[in-house]
Amino acid sequence: MKKGIIKKGIQFYKRYGIRGGIATLTGQGQIKDKNYAAWYEKNKVSEEKLAIQRNKEFPYMPLFSILVPVYNTPIPYLREMLDSVRNQTYQKWQLCIANANPENEDVARILNQYIEMDIRIQVVNVPENLGIAQNTNKALSIAKGDYIGLLDHDDMLAADALFEVAKTINDKNADVIYTNEDKITMSGEKHFQPNFKPEYNLDMLRSNNYICHFFIAKASLMKEIGGFRGEYNGAQDYDMIFRCTERADNIVRIPKVLYHWRMHEQSTAENPESKRYAFDAGKKVIEDHLKRCEESAEVQMTEYPGFYRVKYAIKEKPRVSVVIVKETKNMIPKDTLIKIADDYGRDRVEFDVVDGNYKGDIEFDGISINTLPWKKECNNTEMLNYGIEKTKNEYILVFVFLYNKSVR
Template identity: 50%
Template sequence: METYKISWLKLIKKLSPYNIKKGLLYLKHFGPREFWVRFTERFQTDDVDYEEWYRNHQAAEEELERQKGETFAYMPLISILVPVYNTPEEFLKQMIQSVRRQTYGNWELCIANVNPAHESVARILKVASARDPRIRVTDVPENEGIAQNTNAALRIAGGEYIGLLDHDDLLAPDALFEIVRAVNEKGRPDVLYTDEDKVSTDLAEHFQPHMKPDFNKDLLRSNNYITHFFVASRALLDQVGGLDSAYDGAQDYDLILRCTERADGIVHIPRVLYHWRVHKSSTADNPASKMYAFEAGKRAIEAHLRRCGEKAEVSHTKDLGFYRVNYKLEREPLISIIIPNKDHQEMLAACLRSVERSAYRNYEIIIVENNSTEEQTFSYYRKIQSEQVRIVHWPGEFNYSAINNFGVQHAKGEYIVLLNNDVEVITEDWLSQMAANCQRKDVGIVGAKLYYPDDTIQHAGIVIGIGGIAGAVFVGLPRRYTGYLHKASVQQDLSAVTAACMMVRRTVYTEAGGLDEALKVAFNDVDFCLRVREKGYLVVYDPYVELYHYESKTRGAEDTREKARRFYSEIEFMRSRWLSILKEGDPMYNPNLTLTKCDYTLRNNQKG
């Protein structure tokens, strides 16, 4: 289990007058209790110092020089759009220099100057465009908002690809090189995006790296995780109609949603190639300063959902800029809940009592009895058996996959829930929540958030590669904490979720062939999720469905030779079947993040 402790030295170093002022704003927004949770979580110990990590992983000077001489089969013109409005002189110069230092030379910097009367800005732009003809400037006579100002820059752009850059931010020198390399290697995709970090006003410190997954539809509906550096083909931008001023403040979010809806290919480049400058008025560091932007983000998601034919309500979470999408259940089909059981009558009874509190009533329970020996177990079965609760008998040896497959054969429901007998449901509307997600045509599996009895996280999704094959994330994190970029507490797509509580459409269960009975104990849920994803379906982690899991934190010790042999054979099975994803990395994770811990901290290695 991971430990989560505050680094007091790190905290003291951060207590500048500005951070104290910012902390007071957060206190006002969250209230004392929630503020303390966010505050302590932000300063948890991180084994890897990001500043050192960044120095080790940025492109070396020799590499940058080599890139300048490299050619590609396809070398598109990339137009970088920058709306400028009264930008501080030093910020503007640094932004321009970061573009001029690009190792890929076929670019143009298209600047829309929204206030031509601002003398120092006008002078800098005049000198820069005279020095480098790739810098093009158009004056905007009236400030019509950031979307229209950006569209003004788009109108003078001639590139085959368009990138968005804020007037006070910076590109890494190899940003465009990596974009063009990916364009060539990935079949000219319509959308590309990179990892990013934040940088202090004086550029002295890089911090808060945002290591992103590959395209993640549900995460994008929860938060604009793509943000920077965002690049799209000109053809796609023309198709969607550029930026929309109705969403000023979240105009990039709206554009990204519209582009990803129609894109032919979306590619993530897992390198920190964009530096988001933080200063007092920046939403990067003070979210509460621009509430209108988060309202615009909410409206952007709502419009996106309407275009996609999804009926849902969008609401803010306590963490501004992160949203909850609550899908509407269109009807109430029969749901079959499959519970394997051997003795442990009291544990099973507690599980069933929690299920009985469900707000959703159209369900059946199928208990798969497997070699119980205690008379009280069978007495309990006789007591609970009814039209809604059925007992079926699996006489063979314990095989989790076979037991569940057997239970599904007896199920009548349109949706299947695999449920452990050692869980207790917390969320009364859990079935309707899961079914509302599962009814979506592109969703195959929905998973939940599980806690140990001491209110620490037992399961908040699974990452392929952690611990060698696969591991749950945020294990041991206090329930009230939200994790790295709130990932423990926002809905997103993952490669796998636990079968301790998993819903799947029956048609998908059948199409994927059910659980693989070669995996008797371990990894059967992971394997099943990966096979469902291979069929083109999403595996959704829904943190708003919560349960207690009474599994011991030390359970699973392979303390006999037979168990150890079985466990190692299942590891080998997974390695053989899923060698590709184990080598290439979980697409819903990030190769810059650790596989030895479960807390989304950085991978502690030198540049490879």
């Protein structure tokens, strides 16, 4: 496969997520930006439903503490962030802001205005910028909620975000929750580049912080693990996600776009190379996580910022079954199988051939091959499942021979 095609595929995943990629590949969806903007406007929650949500009472009404580290935030973005929290249909929340530059008079003035308007907004001033992790810890220190949510100072929550999280907590008793997200333009008027995420997938999380926004965890869990760690500045949220999910009993995804990530030139949303240090920190986050999990592995950076490759150490050399599906009378390439046997160890590899054109047992160069005659109509899937069923080993390598080609 050409390198350019691979690169486009990864860029597509980063932009649209797994579900969007599958939808496009299968022809079940068109996720072009202009189509998403129209889709978003058509499918966002109506004012009537928002009004119903405002009057909804759940059996359990958790208090949400939303942490926001603020540092010289442009005033329009600051206002929009604050308003997006105040406009939540679920009203039991606390907005915990750490202002890392209280000398910025414009920011301080706006924060004071909102504190006077809404007692649920609380600000702790940080006289000296401590870095994003420690600044966030300052916000965490005043949090009184049952659950903690993370919000960047120039982003926005959908009006029904906390309502959907509260509903999920009541329905599924979740310890950790995350949602889908999209991006918004500088003006906040256009929505684009949705990220539709899969259910919790540890291997995927070890390759990329696909959870990202909106992330919510039990306050007891987040405080128990000691808050945010400054040595991972730039990837402190990634580190927090790993440490929370490692201890969580129930991790739940909400398949709705509830977080809007503002894109501007210096943001990792648009210009990932501008924060290379964040991706270096991400590598260290994964390494630390693997060490806690007692996994022996090497974490490698890839050429795609924010994506990593984890190479696990094989502690022992297990026995492997090579399942071969052979539909036709074509001969199995002897040299290929001999190379597999010699490279891996003849005493540790077994060959099982499901043969749709059985003419007798096969053996060459001292390699014993277990031939499984297939007398029904040839069907790759059925033949493969039959071969796997007959194997004795935990690890399986599959070859399917179609005419003069093989699919491995």
